[in-house]
Amino acid sequence: xxxxxxxxxxxxLTGMQRTGKSxxxxxxLLSEERKAELLKEKKIVVDNSLSGVSCxxxxxxxxxxxxxxxxxxxxxxxxxxxxxxxxxxLMGWCAKKDSLFEIQVYLEEMVAxxxxxxxxxxxxxxxxxxxxxxxxxxxxxxxIAYKPQYRTDYVIASRRVLSEISxxxxxxxxxxxxxxxxxxxxxxx
Numbered sequence: 568x569x570x571x572x573x574x575x576x577x578x579x580l581t582g583m584q585r586t587g588k589s590x591x592x593x594x595x596l597l598s599e600e601r602k603a604e605l606l607k608e609k610k611i612v613v614d615n616s617l618s619g620v621s622c623x624x625x626x627x628x629x630x631x632x633x634x635x636x637x638x639x640x641x642x643x644x645x646x647x648x649x650x651x652x653x654x655x656x657l658m659g660w661c662a663k664k665d666s667l668f669e670i671q672v673y674l675e676e677m678v679a680x681x682x683x684x685x686x687x688x689x690x691x692x693x694x695x696x697x698x699x700x701x702x703x704x705x706x707x708x709x710x711i712a713y714k715p716q717y718r719t720d721y722v723i724a725s726r727r728v729l730s731e732i733s734x735x736x737x738x739x740x741x742x743x744x745x746x747x748x749x750x751x752x753x754x755x756x
Contacts, residue, residue, distance in 0.1 A: 569596075569685055569720045570610070577712050577721040579691075579744075581728050582752030588724035589689055591752075596687055596722060610683045611637045617693035623662040623704045626697065630686050631657055631673055642680060650676040663701045667710055674717040683718040691725035695736045702737035709743045723747070 569576045580588045595601065602612045613633040620626055635654050639647065653673040660669055677684065698704045711719050725732060729744035 569722055570605075577723075577747045579721075579723040579725065579729055579747040579749045580752055581725055581749060583726060583754075586752040586754060588752060592687055592689055592722065592724055596685065605685070606637065606641065609681045610685055612685045612687060614689075615686050616689040617697065618690040620693065620697060623697050623701050624660065626688070626694075626704070627662060627670055627707070628657070628660065630684070631670065634677060634682070634684055635673075638677065638680060638682060646680060650680065652676075662704050662707065667707050670707075670711065671717065674711065674719060678716065678718045683720075685720050685722060687722045689724045691723045691729070692727050692732060694732055698736040702739075702741070705733050705737060705741045705743040709741075709746055713746050721747075 569578050580591060582588055596605075596612050597614050605612055611634050613630055615626060615629050615633070617626070620629065631654065635650070638650060642650075650673070653669070653676045657669045657673055674684070694705075708721070711717050712721050723729065727735075729747060729749065730741075733741035733743045
């Protein structure tokens with residue numbers, strides 16, 4: 568789903584600890600060999616595990632910084648003027664006070680260069696505490712992945728189902744989980 572060139576293909580793996588979620592993510596997307604293979608198709612894989620994130624801003628800015636570094640290494644400098652400008656406009660961006668506009672502009676410039684972004688978020692249960700002060704970030708994530716012009720998909724691994732995570736963080740109902748196809752993993756013999 569994510570690797571096909573579908574307009575929207577976000578995917579979630581849910582299961583208890585030690586069921587192989589992280590191993591699947593590594594094998595399918597996160598190994599250096601796999602990232603290099605996908606980059607040949609202009610698909611950038613960003614490892615954005617929430618275990619290493621301290622605030623909601625980092626989720627978005629890691630996505631931007633890591634993809635920017637990949638593009639900068641792989642594109643001639645003369646192709647990067649608009650992307651560089653969009654990247655510079657994002658410095659100082661804050662999820663609590665800023666709109667999604669600057670990130671959308673950056674993603675549009677990334678797409679103009681022919682890239683697709685696959686953001687892998689392991690340990691997504693941590694979003695409960697990360698988004699506690701800015702629950703609108705679920706809407707930001709949804710907006711980015713839901714609209715085909717941003718060519719961004721998420722692959723998420725968590726112990727809880729996404730609706731439970733978003734409901735706990737937002738203290739209400741969020742449409743964020745609706746953009747995902749979910750697969751439940753259980754113990755295997």
